[in-house]
Amino acid sequence: MEIVQTIKSAFTAILANKVRSFLTTLGIVIGVTSVILLIAVVSGLQTFITTQIQGLGSNLLFVIPGRVGGARSPGGIQENKLVYQDALNLKMKLAGEAEISGAVQKNATLQFKNKNDKGAAVFGVEATYPKIISIKLSGGRFFREVDQQAARRVAVIGQTVKNNLFAQGQPLNQSVDVAGQKYTVIGILEPRGSIFGIDQDNSIYVPITTAQRQFGIDRLNTIYIGVNNPGNVAGVQKKAIAILKKRLTEDDFTVQSQEQTLSTISQITGVLTAALGGIAAISLLVGGIGIMNIMLVSVTERTREIGLRKAVGARPSDIRNQFLVEAIILSGFGGIIGIVLGVGISLIVGRFFTTTVPWWSVLLSFGFSTLVGIIFGVTPAIRAARLDPIQALRYE
Protein backbone atom coordinates (compact mmCIF):
# COMPACT_ATOMS: atom_id res chain seq x y z
CA MET A 1 0.00 0.00 0.00
CA GLU A 2 1.45 3.31 -1.01
CA ILE A 3 2.16 5.99 1.56
CA VAL A 4 -0.38 8.50 0.19
CA GLN A 5 -3.10 5.90 0.58
CA THR A 6 -1.87 5.03 4.07
CA ILE A 7 -2.09 8.68 5.07
CA LYS A 8 -5.58 8.97 3.59
CA SER A 9 -6.78 5.90 5.47
CA ALA A 10 -5.22 7.25 8.66
CA PHE A 11 -7.06 10.55 8.24
CA THR A 12 -10.31 8.71 7.63
CA ALA A 13 -9.85 6.74 10.84
CA ILE A 14 -8.90 9.86 12.81
CA LEU A 15 -11.85 11.86 11.51
CA ALA A 16 -14.21 8.97 12.21
CA ASN A 17 -13.61 9.67 15.91
CA LYS A 18 -13.13 13.42 16.02
CA VAL A 19 -13.74 14.04 19.70
CA ARG A 20 -11.55 11.20 20.81
CA SER A 21 -8.81 12.16 18.38
CA PHE A 22 -8.91 15.70 19.68
CA LEU A 23 -8.74 14.59 23.31
CA THR A 24 -5.88 12.26 22.43
CA THR A 25 -3.83 15.06 20.95
CA LEU A 26 -4.58 17.36 23.87
CA GLY A 27 -1.66 16.03 25.89
CA ILE A 28 0.71 16.77 23.03
CA VAL A 29 -0.89 20.16 22.42
CA ILE A 30 -0.38 21.16 26.03
CA GLY A 31 3.15 19.79 26.06
CA VAL A 32 4.22 21.62 22.91
CA THR A 33 2.44 24.83 23.90
CA SER A 34 4.27 24.88 27.21
CA VAL A 35 7.63 24.05 25.64
CA ILE A 36 7.29 26.92 23.16
CA LEU A 37 5.92 29.33 25.73
CA LEU A 38 8.52 28.59 28.39
CA ILE A 39 11.38 28.84 25.94
CA ALA A 40 9.91 32.07 24.55
CA VAL A 41 9.68 33.60 28.01
CA VAL A 42 13.15 32.54 29.09
CA SER A 43 14.86 33.59 25.88
CA GLY A 44 12.83 36.78 25.87
CA LEU A 45 14.12 37.41 29.35
CA GLN A 46 17.64 36.78 28.18
CA THR A 47 17.29 39.11 25.22
CA PHE A 48 15.79 41.75 27.45
CA ILE A 49 18.46 41.54 30.11
CA THR A 50 21.19 41.46 27.51
CA THR A 51 19.97 44.62 25.82
CA GLN A 52 19.45 46.29 29.18
CA ILE A 53 22.98 45.48 30.24
CA GLN A 54 24.46 46.41 26.90
CA GLY A 55 22.47 49.63 27.14
CA LEU A 56 24.43 50.49 30.26
CA GLY A 57 27.59 50.64 28.19
CA SER A 58 30.24 48.07 27.44
CA ASN A 59 32.88 50.05 29.31
CA LEU A 60 31.30 49.36 32.66
CA LEU A 61 32.81 47.33 35.50
CA PHE A 62 31.08 46.46 38.76
CA VAL A 63 32.71 45.74 42.05
CA ILE A 64 30.41 43.63 44.19
CA PRO A 65 31.04 42.15 47.60
CA GLY A 66 31.89 38.46 47.92
CA ARG A 67 33.28 36.07 45.40
CA VAL A 68 31.08 35.22 42.43
CA GLY A 69 31.54 31.78 40.98
CA GLY A 70 34.06 30.77 43.61
CA ALA A 71 33.79 28.56 46.64
CA ARG A 72 31.59 30.02 49.33
CA SER A 73 32.78 30.13 52.89
CA PRO A 74 31.09 27.60 55.12
CA GLY A 75 27.79 28.96 56.23
CA GLY A 76 27.04 30.39 52.83
CA ILE A 77 26.42 34.06 53.48
CA GLN A 78 29.51 36.18 53.51
CA GLU A 79 30.11 39.38 55.36
CA ASN A 80 30.19 42.42 53.11
CA LYS A 81 33.62 44.02 53.54
CA LEU A 82 33.34 46.60 50.80
CA VAL A 83 33.55 50.13 52.24
CA TYR A 84 33.76 53.67 50.92
CA GLN A 85 37.52 53.67 51.38
CA ASP A 86 37.77 51.08 48.61
CA ALA A 87 35.90 53.39 46.23
CA LEU A 88 38.25 56.22 47.25
CA ASN A 89 41.32 54.05 46.63
CA LEU A 90 40.07 53.18 43.16
CA LYS A 91 39.31 56.83 42.49
CA MET A 92 42.85 57.87 43.39
CA LYS A 93 44.70 55.14 41.56
CA LEU A 94 42.52 55.11 38.47
CA ALA A 95 42.23 58.87 38.06
CA GLY A 96 42.14 59.75 34.38
CA GLU A 97 41.46 56.17 33.37
CA ALA A 98 38.02 55.70 34.86
CA GLU A 99 35.18 57.33 36.72
CA ILE A 100 34.21 55.72 40.02
CA SER A 101 31.02 55.75 42.01
CA GLY A 102 30.30 53.82 45.17
CA ALA A 103 26.66 52.93 45.77
CA VAL A 104 24.46 51.97 48.68
CA GLN A 105 20.86 50.95 48.52
CA LYS A 106 17.96 50.92 50.93
CA ASN A 107 14.22 50.64 50.63
CA ALA A 108 12.21 53.37 52.24
CA THR A 109 8.78 54.93 52.33
CA LEU A 110 8.54 58.33 50.67
CA GLN A 111 6.01 60.92 51.60
CA PHE A 112 4.82 64.23 50.25
CA LYS A 113 1.98 65.97 52.04
CA ASN A 114 -0.69 63.25 52.35
CA LYS A 115 0.74 61.08 49.52
CA ASN A 116 2.80 57.93 50.13
CA ASP A 117 5.20 55.84 48.08
CA LYS A 118 5.97 52.63 49.90
CA GLY A 119 8.94 50.45 49.01
CA ALA A 120 10.81 52.92 46.85
CA ALA A 121 14.47 52.08 46.29
CA VAL A 122 16.77 54.76 47.68
CA PHE A 123 20.12 54.75 45.87
CA GLY A 124 23.00 56.55 47.50
CA VAL A 125 25.46 57.24 44.68
CA GLU A 126 28.16 59.73 43.87
CA ALA A 127 28.07 62.78 41.68
CA THR A 128 30.10 60.83 39.09
CA TYR A 129 27.24 58.34 38.64
CA PRO A 130 25.67 59.91 35.50
CA LYS A 131 29.07 59.82 33.79
CA ILE A 132 29.25 56.05 34.33
CA ILE A 133 25.68 54.87 33.87
CA SER A 134 23.69 56.50 31.12
CA ILE A 135 20.68 57.96 32.87
CA LYS A 136 18.64 60.73 31.38
CA LEU A 137 16.87 63.50 33.22
CA SER A 138 13.54 64.82 32.06
CA GLY A 139 13.91 67.85 34.29
CA GLY A 140 16.20 69.52 36.81
CA ARG A 141 19.75 68.35 37.41
CA PHE A 142 21.74 65.56 39.04
CA PHE A 143 23.54 66.39 42.29
CA ARG A 144 27.11 67.66 42.15
CA GLU A 145 30.36 67.06 44.00
CA VAL A 146 29.57 69.86 46.43
CA ASP A 147 26.19 68.38 47.31
CA GLN A 148 27.93 65.11 47.99
CA GLN A 149 30.71 66.62 50.09
CA ALA A 150 28.29 68.59 52.19
CA ALA A 151 25.95 65.59 52.43
CA ARG A 152 23.08 67.76 51.31
CA ARG A 153 19.64 66.34 51.40
CA VAL A 154 18.88 66.61 47.70
CA ALA A 155 17.22 63.96 45.56
CA VAL A 156 16.64 62.94 41.94
CA ILE A 157 13.40 61.02 41.62
CA GLY A 158 12.14 58.37 39.21
CA GLN A 159 8.91 58.58 37.22
CA THR A 160 6.92 56.30 39.50
CA VAL A 161 7.87 58.37 42.50
CA LYS A 162 6.84 61.45 40.62
CA ASN A 163 3.50 59.92 39.68
CA ASN A 164 2.85 58.63 43.20
CA LEU A 165 3.71 61.79 45.06
CA PHE A 166 3.16 64.58 42.58
CA ALA A 167 0.18 63.43 40.59
CA GLN A 168 -0.56 67.04 40.02
CA GLY A 169 1.96 69.78 40.49
CA GLN A 170 5.65 70.32 40.04
CA PRO A 171 8.08 68.13 42.01
CA LEU A 172 11.16 70.33 41.53
CA ASN A 173 12.25 72.18 44.67
CA GLN A 174 9.56 70.44 46.68
CA SER A 175 10.48 68.82 49.92
CA VAL A 176 10.01 65.04 50.05
CA ASP A 177 10.08 62.98 53.20
CA VAL A 178 12.46 59.99 52.84
CA ALA A 179 12.11 57.67 55.83
CA GLY A 180 11.61 60.61 58.09
CA GLN A 181 14.01 63.15 56.65
CA LYS A 182 13.25 65.95 54.24
CA TYR A 183 14.98 66.01 50.86
CA THR A 184 14.71 68.66 48.20
CA VAL A 185 13.86 67.35 44.75
CA ILE A 186 16.39 68.69 42.27
CA GLY A 187 15.93 66.37 39.29
CA ILE A 188 13.52 63.96 37.61
CA LEU A 189 14.61 60.84 35.68
CA GLU A 190 13.16 59.72 32.39
CA PRO A 191 11.09 56.53 32.57
CA ARG A 192 13.07 53.29 32.29
CA GLY A 193 10.52 50.48 32.62
CA SER A 194 10.94 47.36 34.71
CA ILE A 195 13.29 44.36 34.91
CA PHE A 196 12.09 41.06 36.38
CA GLY A 197 8.89 42.84 37.29
CA ILE A 198 10.81 45.30 39.42
CA ASP A 199 9.85 48.85 38.60
CA GLN A 200 13.07 50.71 37.80
CA ASP A 201 11.25 54.01 38.09
CA ASN A 202 10.20 53.58 41.70
CA SER A 203 13.58 54.86 42.79
CA ILE A 204 15.20 57.94 44.20
CA TYR A 205 18.87 58.94 43.92
CA VAL A 206 20.55 60.83 46.76
CA PRO A 207 24.22 61.61 47.54
CA ILE A 208 25.96 58.56 48.97
CA THR A 209 27.23 60.57 51.90
CA THR A 210 23.73 61.68 52.85
CA ALA A 211 22.34 58.16 52.54
CA GLN A 212 25.13 56.66 54.63
CA ARG A 213 24.61 59.22 57.32
CA GLN A 214 20.84 58.90 57.46
CA PHE A 215 20.67 55.11 57.31
CA GLY A 216 23.92 54.41 59.15
CA ILE A 217 25.30 52.19 56.38
CA ASP A 218 29.05 51.97 55.93
CA ARG A 219 29.16 49.01 53.55
CA LEU A 220 28.77 49.53 49.82
CA ASN A 221 26.47 47.44 47.66
CA THR A 222 28.38 48.19 44.49
CA ILE A 223 31.24 50.24 43.18
CA TYR A 224 30.69 51.31 39.59
CA ILE A 225 33.75 51.81 37.41
CA GLY A 226 33.22 53.58 34.10
CA VAL A 227 36.31 53.05 31.94
CA ASN A 228 37.06 56.10 29.83
CA ASN A 229 38.62 54.19 26.97
CA PRO A 230 36.46 51.19 25.98
CA GLY A 231 39.56 49.38 24.72
CA ASN A 232 41.05 49.50 28.18
CA VAL A 233 38.34 47.62 30.13
CA ALA A 234 40.42 44.51 30.75
CA GLY A 235 43.42 46.55 31.83
CA VAL A 236 41.37 48.61 34.27
CA GLN A 237 39.72 45.46 35.59
CA LYS A 238 43.17 44.00 36.41
CA LYS A 239 44.32 47.21 38.05
CA ALA A 240 41.12 47.49 40.08
CA ILE A 241 41.58 43.97 41.37
CA ALA A 242 45.17 44.75 42.37
CA ILE A 243 44.11 47.97 44.09
CA LEU A 244 41.29 46.33 46.03
CA LYS A 245 43.48 43.40 47.04
CA LYS A 246 45.72 45.71 49.03
CA ARG A 247 43.01 45.99 51.65
CA LEU A 248 40.75 43.00 50.92
CA THR A 249 41.27 39.32 50.11
CA GLU A 250 40.10 37.94 46.80
CA ASP A 251 37.17 36.27 48.53
CA ASP A 252 35.84 39.64 49.62
CA PHE A 253 34.98 41.12 46.25
CA THR A 254 34.45 40.47 42.58
CA VAL A 255 35.16 42.84 39.72
CA GLN A 256 32.82 41.89 36.95
CA SER A 257 32.76 43.18 33.40
CA GLN A 258 29.64 43.40 31.25
CA GLU A 259 30.83 40.43 29.27
CA GLN A 260 31.14 38.36 32.41
CA THR A 261 27.74 39.50 33.63
CA LEU A 262 26.23 38.52 30.31
CA SER A 263 27.81 35.10 30.38
CA THR A 264 26.64 34.58 33.96
CA ILE A 265 23.13 35.52 32.88
CA SER A 266 23.19 33.28 29.86
CA GLN A 267 24.35 30.48 32.15
CA ILE A 268 21.41 31.13 34.43
CA THR A 269 18.91 31.34 31.59
CA GLY A 270 20.48 28.25 30.06
CA VAL A 271 19.83 26.32 33.25
CA LEU A 272 16.32 27.81 33.38
CA THR A 273 15.64 26.77 29.79
CA ALA A 274 16.85 23.26 30.46
CA ALA A 275 14.85 22.92 33.67
CA LEU A 276 11.62 24.36 32.29
CA GLY A 277 12.10 22.54 29.00
CA GLY A 278 12.59 19.33 30.93
CA ILE A 279 9.34 19.82 32.80
CA ALA A 280 7.53 20.56 29.56
CA ALA A 281 9.14 17.52 27.96
CA ILE A 282 7.66 15.39 30.71
CA SER A 283 4.22 16.64 29.77
CA LEU A 284 4.98 15.71 26.16
CA LEU A 285 5.91 12.26 27.39
CA VAL A 286 2.63 12.00 29.26
CA GLY A 287 0.91 13.09 26.05
CA GLY A 288 2.72 10.31 24.22
CA ILE A 289 1.52 7.75 26.73
CA GLY A 290 -2.00 9.09 26.14
CA ILE A 291 -1.59 8.47 22.44
CA MET A 292 -0.33 4.96 23.05
CA ASN A 293 -3.27 4.27 25.32
CA ILE A 294 -5.81 5.42 22.75
CA MET A 295 -4.06 3.60 19.93
CA LEU A 296 -4.16 0.37 21.95
CA VAL A 297 -7.87 0.91 22.56
CA SER A 298 -8.32 1.61 18.88
CA VAL A 299 -6.51 -1.58 17.88
CA THR A 300 -8.78 -3.59 20.18
CA GLU A 301 -11.89 -1.86 18.89
CA ARG A 302 -10.92 -2.39 15.31
CA THR A 303 -9.83 -5.99 15.72
CA ARG A 304 -12.46 -7.26 13.26
CA GLU A 305 -11.54 -4.55 10.78
CA ILE A 306 -7.88 -5.57 11.03
CA GLY A 307 -8.86 -9.21 10.52
CA LEU A 308 -10.92 -8.30 7.49
CA ARG A 309 -8.19 -6.17 5.97
CA LYS A 310 -5.72 -8.98 6.41
CA ALA A 311 -8.14 -11.48 4.89
CA VAL A 312 -8.58 -9.36 1.76
CA GLY A 313 -4.85 -8.93 1.30
CA ALA A 314 -3.32 -6.39 3.69
CA ARG A 315 0.20 -7.41 4.65
CA PRO A 316 1.27 -7.10 8.29
CA SER A 317 3.42 -4.14 7.27
CA ASP A 318 0.38 -2.40 5.70
CA ILE A 319 -1.52 -2.71 8.97
CA ARG A 320 1.51 -1.64 11.01
CA ASN A 321 2.08 1.41 8.82
CA GLN A 322 -1.54 2.45 8.99
CA PHE A 323 -1.58 2.52 12.79
CA LEU A 324 1.87 4.06 13.00
CA VAL A 325 0.93 6.82 10.58
CA GLU A 326 -2.25 7.41 12.57
CA ALA A 327 -0.22 7.88 15.76
CA ILE A 328 2.24 10.15 13.99
CA ILE A 329 -0.54 12.25 12.48
CA LEU A 330 -2.23 12.55 15.86
CA SER A 331 0.95 13.66 17.59
CA GLY A 332 2.14 15.75 14.65
CA PHE A 333 -1.17 17.59 14.57
CA GLY A 334 -1.00 18.03 18.31
CA GLY A 335 2.45 19.47 17.72
CA ILE A 336 1.23 21.91 15.07
CA ILE A 337 -1.71 23.07 17.19
CA GLY A 338 0.68 23.36 20.12
CA ILE A 339 3.09 25.47 18.07
CA VAL A 340 0.31 27.77 16.90
CA LEU A 341 -1.00 28.13 20.45
CA GLY A 342 2.48 28.50 21.93
CA VAL A 343 3.53 31.18 19.45
CA GLY A 344 0.15 32.91 19.80
CA ILE A 345 0.28 33.00 23.59
CA SER A 346 3.93 34.10 23.43
CA LEU A 347 2.86 37.04 21.28
CA ILE A 348 0.10 37.97 23.72
CA VAL A 349 2.41 37.61 26.71
CA GLY A 350 4.94 39.63 24.71
CA ARG A 351 2.76 42.68 25.18
CA PHE A 352 3.56 42.62 28.88
CA PHE A 353 7.15 41.54 28.83
CA THR A 354 9.62 40.54 26.18
CA THR A 355 9.24 37.08 24.68
CA THR A 356 11.13 35.72 21.73
CA VAL A 357 10.32 32.44 19.98
CA PRO A 358 13.59 31.00 18.69
CA TRP A 359 13.17 28.98 15.47
CA TRP A 360 14.90 26.01 17.08
CA SER A 361 12.21 25.75 19.75
CA VAL A 362 9.56 25.34 17.03
CA LEU A 363 11.60 22.70 15.21
CA LEU A 364 12.50 21.00 18.46
CA SER A 365 8.95 20.70 19.71
CA PHE A 366 7.57 19.60 16.36
CA GLY A 367 10.33 17.03 15.99
CA PHE A 368 9.89 15.86 19.54
CA SER A 369 6.13 15.48 19.27
CA THR A 370 6.45 13.52 16.03
CA LEU A 371 9.08 11.35 17.67
CA VAL A 372 6.71 10.77 20.57
CA GLY A 373 4.12 9.60 18.02
CA ILE A 374 6.56 7.16 16.49
CA ILE A 375 7.84 5.84 19.81
CA PHE A 376 4.43 5.42 21.39
CA GLY A 377 2.74 4.38 18.15
CA VAL A 378 5.06 1.47 17.49
CA THR A 379 3.73 -0.85 20.19
CA PRO A 380 0.04 -0.61 19.19
CA ALA A 381 0.95 -0.77 15.50
CA ILE A 382 2.98 -3.94 15.94
CA ARG A 383 0.24 -5.45 18.03
CA ALA A 384 -2.23 -4.72 15.23
CA ALA A 385 0.10 -6.11 12.57
CA ARG A 386 0.53 -9.38 14.46
CA LEU A 387 -3.16 -10.13 14.93
CA ASP A 388 -4.17 -13.50 13.58
CA PRO A 389 -6.86 -12.82 10.94
CA ILE A 390 -9.01 -15.82 11.94
CA GLN A 391 -9.05 -14.85 15.61
CA ALA A 392 -9.54 -11.21 14.69
CA LEU A 393 -12.53 -11.94 12.46
CA ARG A 394 -14.13 -13.92 15.26
CA TYR A 395 -13.57 -11.14 17.79
CA GLU A 396 -16.77 -9.74 19.26
Next chain:
Amino acid sequence: MTLVKLSKINKIYNSGEIKFQALKNINLDIKKGEFAAIVGASGSGKSTLMNIIGLLDKPTTGLYELDGQNTSRLKEDNSARIRNKKIGFVFQSFNLLPRTSALDNVAMPLIYAGVSESERKDMAKKALEQVGLDDKLNSRPSQLSGGQQQRVAIARALVNNPEIILADEPTGNLDSKSGQEIMKIFQELHNQGKTIVMITHEADIAKNAERVVKIMDGEIT
Protein backbone atom coordinates in the same frame (compact mmCIF):
# COMPACT_ATOMS: atom_id res chain seq x y z
CA MET B 1 -8.41 -28.15 -14.48
CA THR B 2 -7.87 -28.40 -10.72
CA LEU B 3 -7.82 -25.13 -8.83
CA VAL B 4 -7.69 -26.40 -5.26
CA LYS B 5 -5.86 -29.63 -4.51
CA LEU B 6 -5.76 -30.84 -0.91
CA SER B 7 -3.75 -33.99 -0.19
CA LYS B 8 -3.65 -35.75 3.19
CA ILE B 9 -4.44 -32.58 5.09
CA ASN B 10 -4.39 -32.80 8.89
CA LYS B 11 -5.06 -29.93 11.24
CA ILE B 12 -4.30 -30.28 14.91
CA TYR B 13 -5.11 -27.47 17.34
CA ASN B 14 -2.76 -27.26 20.26
CA SER B 15 -4.38 -25.31 23.05
CA GLY B 16 -2.08 -25.93 25.96
CA GLU B 17 -2.05 -29.61 26.89
CA ILE B 18 -5.22 -30.43 25.01
CA LYS B 19 -4.67 -31.45 21.42
CA PHE B 20 -7.61 -31.49 19.08
CA GLN B 21 -7.56 -32.85 15.59
CA ALA B 22 -10.01 -30.74 13.63
CA LEU B 23 -9.20 -32.20 10.18
CA LYS B 24 -8.25 -35.78 9.48
CA ASN B 25 -6.57 -36.84 6.25
CA ILE B 26 -8.55 -34.59 3.94
CA ASN B 27 -8.18 -35.22 0.22
CA LEU B 28 -10.18 -32.83 -1.90
CA ASP B 29 -9.95 -31.47 -5.44
CA ILE B 30 -11.99 -28.54 -6.63
CA LYS B 31 -11.98 -27.80 -10.33
CA LYS B 32 -12.02 -24.39 -11.95
CA GLY B 33 -15.60 -23.22 -12.43
CA GLU B 34 -16.98 -25.67 -9.89
CA PHE B 35 -19.67 -24.66 -7.38
CA ALA B 36 -19.14 -26.85 -4.31
CA ALA B 37 -20.98 -26.85 -0.99
CA ILE B 38 -19.37 -28.11 2.18
CA VAL B 39 -21.90 -29.39 4.68
CA GLY B 40 -21.59 -30.92 8.10
CA ALA B 41 -22.56 -30.58 11.72
CA SER B 42 -21.38 -27.75 13.88
CA GLY B 43 -17.81 -28.31 14.99
CA SER B 44 -17.12 -30.79 12.20
CA GLY B 45 -14.27 -28.70 10.81
CA LYS B 46 -15.89 -26.83 7.91
CA SER B 47 -14.51 -23.41 8.77
CA THR B 48 -11.11 -24.88 9.56
CA LEU B 49 -11.04 -26.36 6.08
CA MET B 50 -12.20 -23.11 4.53
CA ASN B 51 -9.50 -21.12 6.34
CA ILE B 52 -6.85 -23.43 5.00
CA ILE B 53 -8.20 -23.16 1.45
CA GLY B 54 -8.31 -19.35 1.92
CA LEU B 55 -4.66 -19.25 3.06
CA LEU B 56 -5.70 -17.73 6.37
CA ASP B 57 -4.35 -20.79 8.14
CA LYS B 58 -1.88 -23.56 7.45
CA PRO B 59 -2.44 -27.31 7.75
CA THR B 60 -0.40 -29.11 10.38
CA THR B 61 0.58 -31.72 7.79
CA GLY B 62 -0.35 -32.38 4.20
CA LEU B 63 -0.04 -30.63 0.87
CA TYR B 64 -2.19 -27.80 -0.43
CA GLU B 65 -1.73 -26.65 -4.00
CA LEU B 66 -3.65 -23.60 -5.19
CA ASP B 67 -3.73 -23.04 -8.93
CA GLY B 68 -0.80 -25.42 -9.28
CA GLN B 69 1.30 -23.67 -6.63
CA ASN B 70 2.50 -25.41 -3.47
CA THR B 71 1.43 -23.15 -0.61
CA SER B 72 3.26 -24.79 2.28
CA ARG B 73 6.29 -22.51 2.20
CA LEU B 74 4.50 -19.23 1.61
CA LYS B 75 5.53 -16.33 3.79
CA GLU B 76 2.83 -14.19 5.35
CA ASP B 77 3.32 -11.37 2.83
CA ASN B 78 3.00 -13.80 -0.08
CA SER B 79 -0.16 -15.44 1.18
CA ALA B 80 -1.59 -11.94 1.74
CA ARG B 81 -0.82 -11.18 -1.88
CA ILE B 82 -2.46 -14.38 -3.11
CA ARG B 83 -5.55 -13.76 -0.97
CA ASN B 84 -5.69 -10.31 -2.49
CA LYS B 85 -5.43 -11.49 -6.09
CA LYS B 86 -7.03 -14.92 -6.21
CA ILE B 87 -9.44 -15.30 -3.32
CA GLY B 88 -12.67 -13.55 -2.42
CA PHE B 89 -14.17 -14.10 1.05
CA VAL B 90 -17.81 -13.92 2.04
CA PHE B 91 -18.50 -14.25 5.76
CA GLN B 92 -21.58 -15.18 7.72
CA SER B 93 -21.51 -11.87 9.57
CA PHE B 94 -20.84 -9.71 6.47
CA ASN B 95 -17.85 -7.94 8.11
CA LEU B 96 -18.41 -4.59 6.44
CA LEU B 97 -16.62 -1.52 7.78
CA PRO B 98 -19.13 0.59 9.69
CA ARG B 99 -19.47 4.29 8.85
CA THR B 100 -18.06 3.49 5.42
CA SER B 101 -20.06 3.66 2.19
CA ALA B 102 -20.89 0.53 0.21
CA LEU B 103 -18.63 1.77 -2.55
CA ASP B 104 -15.64 2.25 -0.24
CA ASN B 105 -16.28 -1.10 1.44
CA VAL B 106 -16.20 -2.83 -1.92
CA ALA B 107 -13.15 -0.88 -3.08
CA MET B 108 -11.14 -1.69 0.06
CA PRO B 109 -9.31 -4.84 -1.17
CA LEU B 110 -8.11 -2.90 -4.21
CA ILE B 111 -6.17 -0.54 -1.94
CA TYR B 112 -3.89 -3.43 -1.11
CA ALA B 113 -3.58 -4.31 -4.79
CA GLY B 114 -2.15 -0.86 -5.45
CA VAL B 115 -5.03 0.21 -7.71
CA SER B 116 -5.45 3.96 -8.13
CA GLU B 117 -8.37 5.66 -6.43
CA SER B 118 -10.37 6.49 -9.57
CA GLU B 119 -9.93 2.97 -10.90
CA ARG B 120 -10.96 1.56 -7.53
CA LYS B 121 -14.19 3.53 -7.69
CA ASP B 122 -14.95 2.27 -11.20
CA MET B 123 -14.26 -1.35 -10.34
CA ALA B 124 -16.24 -1.15 -7.10
CA LYS B 125 -19.18 0.37 -8.95
CA LYS B 126 -19.14 -2.47 -11.49
CA ALA B 127 -19.01 -5.07 -8.74
CA LEU B 128 -21.99 -3.45 -7.00
CA GLU B 129 -23.87 -3.44 -10.30
CA GLN B 130 -23.23 -7.17 -10.56
CA VAL B 131 -25.04 -7.75 -7.27
CA GLY B 132 -27.81 -5.32 -8.19
CA LEU B 133 -26.90 -2.55 -5.75
CA ASP B 134 -25.91 0.24 -8.14
CA ASP B 135 -28.50 2.46 -6.42
CA LYS B 136 -26.87 2.04 -2.98
CA LEU B 137 -23.32 3.16 -3.70
CA ASN B 138 -23.21 5.73 -0.95
CA SER B 139 -25.26 3.90 1.66
CA ARG B 140 -23.66 2.94 4.93
CA PRO B 141 -24.01 -0.67 6.15
CA SER B 142 -26.39 0.56 8.88
CA GLN B 143 -28.70 1.87 6.16
CA LEU B 144 -28.89 -1.50 4.37
CA SER B 145 -30.88 -4.68 5.03
CA GLY B 146 -29.04 -7.86 5.96
CA GLY B 147 -29.46 -9.25 2.44
CA GLN B 148 -28.18 -6.01 0.93
CA GLN B 149 -25.21 -6.00 3.30
CA GLN B 150 -24.32 -9.52 2.25
CA ARG B 151 -24.58 -8.46 -1.40
CA VAL B 152 -22.13 -5.63 -0.69
CA ALA B 153 -19.85 -8.24 0.89
CA ILE B 154 -20.16 -10.41 -2.24
CA ALA B 155 -19.32 -7.39 -4.41
CA ARG B 156 -16.25 -6.90 -2.24
CA ALA B 157 -15.28 -10.54 -2.80
CA LEU B 158 -15.74 -10.08 -6.54
CA VAL B 159 -14.04 -6.76 -7.00
CA ASN B 160 -10.52 -8.07 -7.60
CA ASN B 161 -11.84 -10.69 -10.02
CA PRO B 162 -10.61 -13.67 -7.94
CA GLU B 163 -10.11 -17.25 -9.05
CA ILE B 164 -12.24 -18.57 -6.23
CA ILE B 165 -14.95 -17.32 -3.91
CA LEU B 166 -15.02 -18.79 -0.42
CA ALA B 167 -18.27 -18.28 1.46
CA ASP B 168 -18.61 -19.42 5.08
CA GLU B 169 -22.34 -19.74 5.76
CA PRO B 170 -23.22 -16.70 3.62
CA THR B 171 -26.93 -17.12 4.36
CA GLY B 172 -26.53 -18.00 8.03
CA ASN B 173 -27.65 -14.58 9.23
CA LEU B 174 -30.38 -14.08 6.63
CA ASP B 175 -34.03 -15.00 6.29
CA SER B 176 -34.84 -17.58 3.63
CA LYS B 177 -35.98 -15.01 1.04
CA SER B 178 -32.75 -12.99 1.29
CA GLY B 179 -30.87 -16.29 1.35
CA GLN B 180 -32.47 -17.25 -1.94
CA GLU B 181 -31.48 -13.91 -3.47
CA ILE B 182 -27.89 -14.51 -2.46
CA MET B 183 -28.06 -17.98 -3.99
CA LYS B 184 -29.36 -16.46 -7.22
CA ILE B 185 -26.26 -14.25 -7.34
CA PHE B 186 -24.04 -17.26 -6.66
CA GLN B 187 -25.76 -19.13 -9.48
CA GLU B 188 -25.10 -16.24 -11.84
CA LEU B 189 -21.46 -16.12 -10.81
CA HIS B 190 -21.25 -19.85 -11.31
CA ASN B 191 -22.74 -19.47 -14.77
CA GLN B 192 -20.11 -16.85 -15.53
CA GLY B 193 -17.52 -19.48 -14.71
CA LYS B 194 -16.48 -18.49 -11.18
CA THR B 195 -15.28 -21.16 -8.78
CA ILE B 196 -17.30 -21.10 -5.57
CA VAL B 197 -16.85 -23.03 -2.35
CA MET B 198 -19.67 -22.46 0.10
CA ILE B 199 -20.19 -23.76 3.61
CA THR B 200 -23.73 -24.23 4.78
CA HIS B 201 -25.89 -25.96 7.34
CA GLU B 202 -29.02 -25.82 5.30
CA ALA B 203 -29.93 -28.53 2.82
CA ASP B 204 -32.02 -25.98 0.87
CA ILE B 205 -28.96 -23.83 0.30
CA ALA B 206 -26.61 -26.73 -0.42
CA LYS B 207 -29.03 -27.75 -3.19
CA ASN B 208 -27.79 -24.79 -5.25
CA ALA B 209 -24.31 -26.25 -5.58
CA GLU B 210 -23.44 -28.74 -8.26
CA ARG B 211 -21.41 -30.77 -5.80
CA VAL B 212 -21.84 -31.37 -2.07
CA VAL B 213 -18.91 -32.34 0.14
CA LYS B 214 -19.99 -33.83 3.47
CA ILE B 215 -17.72 -33.55 6.43
CA MET B 216 -18.10 -35.22 9.79
CA ASP B 217 -15.73 -35.00 12.77
CA GLY B 218 -12.99 -33.63 10.55
CA GLU B 219 -13.32 -36.28 7.87
CA ILE B 220 -14.86 -36.16 4.42
CA THR B 221 -17.53 -38.80 4.13
